[in-house]
Amino acid sequence: xxxxxxxxxxxxxxxxxxxxxxxxxxxxxxxxxxxxxxxxxxxxxxxxxxxxxxxxxxxxxxxxxxx
Numbered sequence: 001x002x003x004x005x006x007x008x009x010x011x012x013x014x015x016x017x018x019x020x021x022x023x024x025x026x027x028x029x030x031x032x033x034x035x036x037x038x039x040x041x042x043x044x045x046x047x048x049x050x051x052x053x054x055x056x057x058x059x060x061x062x063x064x065x066x067x
Contacts, residue, residue, distance in 0.1 A: 001039045009035040012052030019059030
């Protein structure tokens with residue numbers, strides 16, 4: 001995998017770091033690892049990446065809502 005692919009794969013984890021509490025960090029880290037490990041199979045990697053991104057987006061939305 002190239003550096004760009006790894007950066008995109010870790011995007012859900014990096015986004016979850018901006019969440020209000022740490023409940024979303026572990027699932028997003030796991031989905032980012034699965035995405036990086038399944039880089040040879042793009043369809044499976046995309047599913048894991050989308051799930052991680054949804055979890056991170058909800059966590060960030062809750063943080064923004066609390067402001």
